[in-house]
Each structure stands twice: as C-alpha cells, then as structure tokens.
Amino acid sequence: MEIYKTYKFRMYPSDSIKKKLDSFLGTTRFIYNYYLNAKEKNNNLKFSDMKKDLKRLQEENTWLKDIDGSILRTAIDNLERGYERYYNKLSKKPKFKKYSSNQIYRTPCLRGEYKGKKYQTIKLDLERRVIKLPKLDEIEIKGYKKLTKLDCNIINATVKRIAHKYYLYLLVSEEINLPKFCPNYIVGLDLGVKDLVITSNGEKFKKLDFKREERKLKGLNKWLSRSQIGSKNRLKIINKIEVVNEKIKNMRKFYNHLITNKILEANDIIAIETLKVKEMIEKGKNHLAKFIVNSNLSELIKILKYKSKWQNKRIYEIDTYYPSSQICSHCKRRNRELKDLNIRSWECTECHFVNDRDINASINILDEGMKLYLKDLRCELKAS
Numbered sequence: 001m002e003i004y005k006t007y008k009f010r011m012y013p014s015d016s017i018k019k020k021l022d023s024f025l026g027t028t029r030f031i032y033n034y035y036l037n038a039k040e041k042n043n044n045l046k047f048s049d050m051k052k053d054l055k056r057l058q059e060e061n062t063w064l065k066d067i068d069g070s071i072l073r074t075a076i077d078n079l080e081r082g083y084e085r086y087y088n089k090l091s092k093k094p095k096f097k098k099y100s101s102n103q104i105y106r107t108p109c110l111r112g113e114y115k116g117k118k119y120q121t122i123k124l125d126l127e128r129r130v131i132k133l134p135k136l137d138e139i140e141i142k143g144y145k146k147l148t149k150l151d152c153n154i155i156n157a158t159v160k161r162i163a164h165k166y167y168l169y170l171l172v173s174e175e176i177n178l179p180k181f182c183p184n185y186i187v188g189l190d191l192g193v194k195d196l197v198i199t200s201n202g203e204k205f206k207k208l209d210f211k212r213e214e215r216k217l218k219g220l221n222k223w224l225s226r227s228q229i230g231s232k233n234r235l236k237i238i239n240k241i242e243v244v245n246e247k248i249k250n251m252r253k254f255y256n257h258l259i260t261n262k263i264l265e266a267n268d269i270i271a272i273e274t275l276k277v278k279e280m281i282e283k284g285k286n287h288l289a290k291f292i293v294n295s296n297l298s299e300l301i302k303i304l305k306y307k308s309k310w311q312n313k314r315i316y317e318i319d320t321y322y323p324s325s326q327i328c329s330h331c332k333r334r335n336r337e338l339k340d341l342n343i344r345s346w347e348c349t350e351c352h353f354v355n356d357r358d359i360n361a362s363i364n365i366l367d368e369g370m371k372l373y374l375k376d377l378r379c380e381l382k383a384s
C-alpha cells in the first residue's frame, strides 16, 4: 500500500540563502493578498484565471521572475482552498495575510528528462545532510539522526519560518507492506468534555492545560497593540507570539500522537463517535463547540484514521445522534431525562447500576462498533 508521510527538518541556510528564502516567503504573502483583493473586488474571478494572469504580473513586476514559479501557483491554490472551506462553512472568510501570519511556502517536486538525463526539482541528500530546492543553493539540514536513506518519492516541500528559524517539511509517498488484520481487541472511545478521550476500558486522557501559554499570549497581545507599527520592538513581540503559538501547536501534536499510538498499540478495532465539526462551528455559542474546536479533536481523529490504515486496523464511526450518554451500558435502558452534560455519574432507574457518564458512553459506543464489525464480518463470510 502507498502511504503519505511528512518529515520535518530544521534548515541552516547561509545568510545569502536566508535573504532569498525571505523573499520567497514574502512573495507567497504578496500573491495571496494580491488575488484575495482581486477576488473581493470581483467575486466571479476564477482561480484558474488568476494562474493565467500570473504571467502578466511577472511582466509588470520583474522581481517576480527570480522566484520559484511554483510558489506563485501554490499561493493561489491556498487561496482557493481557503475559499472552499469558507463556502463549505468550515472556516471564516479568507483574510489578508499580515507579516505576522504564518510564513510558509510550498513547492512541488517536478520530475522530467532533459537530454536523456532524468532530473527532479527537489533533491534530498541524507548522507551529506543537504536539501536542494528550486532556485536555491544547497541548504544544510538537521533531524532524524538515524535516517540515512529514504526509499520514497518526494511529493512536495514546505518551507516555514518561525521566529527567524527555518524548517523544511517534506511530503513523501512510501510503499509499505500491510500487516494481517487480527481482530483480537476492540475499544470504544468517547470524546469528552472534561477529558479529551475516555476509553471503554476506563482509561482517561486529560485535556492539555494551556493556561500558562494563554496568559502569556494575552500579555504579549496587549504589548503588541500598544507597540508602534513598523518598530523593531513590534517585530520582537510578533516573534515571541509565534514561538508561543508554535509551542502550543507542537504540544498538541505530540499529545495526539501519544494518545493514538497508545490506543492503536492495544487495540485492533476502534469505535468512535462521528464528530460533526461543521455543525459545531455553526452553533458557535455553544461551549461544547468551542471546546471541540479548541482541543483539536478532529486532528486527533485524522491521525487515528491514517495510522489505523497503515497498521491495517479498523475504525467504526457511530452516528452522532446515537444517545450514547443516555443509555445505561448495563441494561441498555434509555434514561431520557439525562440531558445535562455536567452530571458526572448517574444511577439507572431500571437496574440501579451507577454509571460514570463518560465511561458509560464509551462502552455504548464500543457495543455499537461491535455491531458494525459483526455486520461487516457476515458480509465478508458470505462473499468468500
């Protein structure tokens, strides 16, 4: 099976390459804002026409000719994706990118043949620890000490600058052999309010606490609003904000990988509730919605899904409207009067079993997942 993976390296560019990288990054922002402005003036403007218009823009602004051309097109792709998400009500309308916005550019790895010689636009040399990107000299990289060879196809490279540091993200496709599916262990997961994930085995993964970071951000933002636009001090504050945001992001990512690894190591079939993030954002005032967006649950599920594919494990998603919190996992009677999410535990009116709200829900989700798996199994047996 072909899988996709991202490798993250720190880059150590020379001063002259840094200058070029900065101009590439700035150009991405320039192109994005330029066509966002055009789109706001004329909503009928097509993204494909923007790409055709690039040639004109390059003629008018000759400095654009020194920039890797793919970057210009991917900036428009990003804008298109932003609008798609907005039209699908998955996010807010695209905004103009400020200097403080994420500094990022992406370039695809193109392959071809010239005078009988094969070439590709991105070249990774792990023995010498250098990367060659289009229109740039080789750059020293660090990361993955033990990795000496990559048997894969590079798809694209993303360059990111965070507080004066440069990072490289290489998206690659790799061919892997799938392990055999052995349905030995099954688990149900409840995505909670108080805890992030609660398993039907009673294991609880707490929500990460970002109070310290949030306090820091609040203070920095206050300083930012008081600082003079264009001043050195302002740039310093922006850098600090970037560092904190990156820290939060990395902590979340690390934690999501930790949880998903733990769950997948111990289980072969996983039942989860379908997250309807779209609906949650629309009901923005609801605190549950805020929580779900904040805690990055959809990211966690995304990781869980692709990892389970790589390991040939199965995920079953249960309908969101299945009343997993109201049903007593002991006798399966539905206790309709239970609506308050703050009730931590409750006694079933039928069998008098005292249910922990979250564990009870995850056991119900497990049972529903089991039903779906058995249905699949019957189909597979019939087909064979």
Ligand SMILES: [Zn+2]
Pocket: 328, 329, 330, 331, 332, 333, 348, 349, 350, 351, 352, 353
């Ligand atoms: Zn009961």
